[in-house]
Amino acid sequence: MIRDPADLTAADYLNSAREMTAADRPYLAHLLAEEAARLTPDPATAAGIRASFPNPATTRTETD
Numbered sequence: 001m002i003r004d005p006a007d008l009t010a011a012d013y014l015n016s017a018r019e020m021t022a023a024d025r026p027y028l029a030h031l032l033a034e035e036a037a038r039l040t041p042d043p044a045t046a047a048g049i050r051a052s053f054p055n056p057a058t059t060r061t062e063t064d
Helices: 010-022 026-039 043-052
Strands: none
Touching: 010 026, 026 043
């Protein structure tokens, strides 16, 4: 069933971010977590969400 994105809550986005982390999709998890943080009214909680799902582009290490 297709849902209207306007009906999605921060919890929906956060659950999806966890699923993407489990599926080894860190960038998508980061994007979903950013949306969850944007929808979260408490700044401390939003900061915690962002810290839990850092941008993989800034945390990636190069290997040879």
